[in-house]
Amino acid sequence: MKRTLITRRRAIIAGLASLGGLALARSPRSLPPTYGNLLRMGDTFTYAAQRTLLPGQALVREYSLADLTSFPATGTVDTSPLVTPARLEIYRQLQGGGFVDWRLSIEGRVTTSRTFSIDELKQLPSRTQITRHTCEEGWSAIGQWTGVPLRTILETAGIQPSARFVVFYSFDDWVDSIDLLDALHPQTILAYGMNGRDLPMQHGAPVRLRVERQMGYKSMKYLHRIVVTDEFDDGGKKGNIQNGWAWYTGI
Amino acid sequence: MTGHARWVRISHWILTASLLTLAFSGIEILMVHPRLYWGEAGNDLTPALFELPISRNYKHGGWEKPTPFFADVAGPISSIRTYDIFNQNGWGRSLHFLAAWCLVFPGAVYLLAGLFGGHFRSHIWPRAKELAPDTVWRDMRNHLQLRGPQATGGPMYGVLQKAAYSFVIFVAAPLIVLTGLTMSPAVTAAYPFLLRLFGGYGSARTIHFFAFVALLLFVIVHVVMVVKSGLKRQLRAMTIGE
Numbered sequence: 447m448k449r450t451l452i453t454r455r456r457a458i459i460a461g462l463a464s465l466g467g468l469a470l471a472r473s474p475r476s477l478p479p480t481y482g483n484l485l486r487m488g489d490t491f492t493y494a495a496q497r498t499l500l501p502g503q504a505l506v507r508e509y510s511l512a513d514l515t516s517f518p519a520t521g522t523v524d525t526s527p528l529v530t531p532a533r534l535e536i537y538r539q540l541q542g543g544g545f546v547d548w549r550l551s552i553e554g555r556v557t558t559s560r561t562f563s564i565d566e567l568k569q570l571p572s573r574t575q576i577t578r579h580t581c582e583e584g585w586s587a588i589g590q591w592t593g594v595p596l597r598t599i600l601e602t603a604g605i606q607p608s609a610r611f612v613v614f615y616s617f618d619d620w621v622d623s624i625d626l627l628d629a630l631h632p633q634t635i636l637a638y639g640m641n642g643r644d645l646p647m648q649h650g651a652p653v654r655l656r657v658e659r660q661m662g663y664k665s666m667k668y669l670h671r672i673v674v675t676d677e678f679d680d681g682g683k684k685g686n687i688q689n690g691w692a693w694y695t696g697i
Numbered sequence: 698m699t700g701h702a703r704w705v706r707i708s709h710w711i712l713t714a715s716l717l718t719l720a721f722s723g724i725e726i727l728m729v730h731p732r733l734y735w736g737e738a739g740n741d742l743t744p745a746l747f748e749l750p751i752s753r754n755y756k757h758g759g760w761e762k763p764t765p766f767f768a769d770v771a772g773p774i775s776s777i778r779t780y781d782i783f784n785q786n787g788w789g790r791s792l793h794f795l796a797a798w799c800l801v802f803p804g805a806v807y808l809l810a811g812l813f814g815g816h817f818r819s820h821i822w823p824r825a826k827e828l829a830p831d832t833v834w835r836d837m838r839n840h841l842q843l844r845g846p847q848a849t850g851g852p853m854y855g856v857l858q859k860a861a862y863s864f865v866i867f868v869a870a871p872l873i874v875l876t877g878l879t880m881s882p883a884v885t886a887a888y889p890f891l892l893r894l895f896g897g898y899g900s901a902r903t904i905h906f907f908a909f910v911a912l913l914l915f916v917i918v919h920v921v922m923v924v925k926s927g928l929k930r931q932l933r934a935m936t937i938g939e
Contacts, residue, residue, distance in 0.1 A: 584730030696883030
């Protein structure tokens with residue numbers, strides 16, 4: 447009778463194979479590009495590991511009004527290194543008009559591309575949540591956010607079955623994306639209110655994203671355009687990866 | 698039988714490399730925001746537990762005039778940062794997590810092997826009779842007089858040495874891993890008890906820092922003892938093993 451031994455070598459090979467399976471459970475085109483950079487490979491491993499090991503769509507902790515803290519504003523529209531004078535001028539004009547002419551477009555792999563004005567967003571069912579904003583720098587702050595679940599917007603436009611990512615474009619010229627698990631998460635909202643008032647300019651007026659299970663920089667400010675895609679889009683020179691930053695920051 | 702087992706020698710150097718990388722990248726991350734807090738959240742506009750003068754970000758003061766969120770002017774405020782801070786977290790954070798993966802996998806193998814192979818029981822965990830006050834006192838006196846035993850190139854270890862290894866393996870290392878995980882918003886969404894256990898994100902970050910300080914002190918003492926007891930002999934024992 448042939449005996450099956452669990453040798454050390456076999457155990458190591460089995461372990462490596464299952465790790466590989468973990469990382470490659472997705473097709474390469476649905477993972478962020480690494481450009482051969484070991485650090486970005488580590489980010490991708492963290493992404494695959496967290497998506498594989500952490501159970502489904504758990505909600506982050508929500509706090510009470512008594513827990514609200516002061517809230518620094520960093521990377522405001524004035525100081526972003528990427529912002530162009532032309533774009534800043536457009537933003538200033540919209541801001542001067544109380545954002546009545548501002549439109550948020552949703553396009554890409556959707557049944558009907560369309561735009562939303564701020565009033566149209568406010569007419570949709572809203573969600574208010576008091577959550578902790580965790581900055582990659584090391585500080586954190588608790589704020590109350592009111593807005594439309596991104597899921598509602600995506601369902602209104604009708605996302606196609608092949609869709610995998612949602613890409614965001616901002617007035618300060620950033621391009622960033624999240625996967626559908628984060629996009630459809632109940633606490634992922636397009637926030638137009640903060641601490642009971644309209645979202646202040648320095649916190650991303652008129653509308654910012656809240657992605658509560660990732661670091662603060664994924665919660666993009668000053669949104670104007672949303673594109674649903676089938677494949678990963680790293681935003682090129684305006685995205686995190688080519689600027690040397692992790693795309694997935696659940697850690 | 699003395700000498701280090703091969704799996705101990707291999708994990709020792711993998712863990713050394715990842716620990717040094719974690720310390721290097723961790724210090725970079727701390728330099729970006731050298732303020733530590735107690736509780737759920739904290740930032741430049743709230744009081745710090747303490748601040749470390751380790752980068753140009755220390756008390757930089759580059760803030761616009763604050764505006765209160767509510768009619769109560771003593772309540773939460775907002776302010777725009779005007780100061781261009783030191784921030785190399787693009788590589789710092791990613792390197793930290795890459796090194797953390799290299800700590801967690803070999804670390805888990807080391808823990809399981811040590812637990813079930815008898816290494817911890819026979820060599821690391823102090824025996825009851827070694828904890829007798831006079832034994833501990835004698836070992837302590839020897840250390841204070843800088844009169845350590847000559848290198849044996851592996852176990853058996855003295856009682857203080859065992860206590861130090863036990864502290865690192867069973868207290869400091871698990872604590873630094875768990876507080877690290879508590880700083881991950883995706884992890885605490887799935888396992889919110891971590892935030893309750895450590896008293897919030899801000900507290901977890903501070904405990905993470907103190908666990909680092911404890912490990913740093915251990916490494917310093919460890920290296921001093923290795924050098925004092927015979928560097929060449931000890932290095933040979935932990936590499937080629939004899």
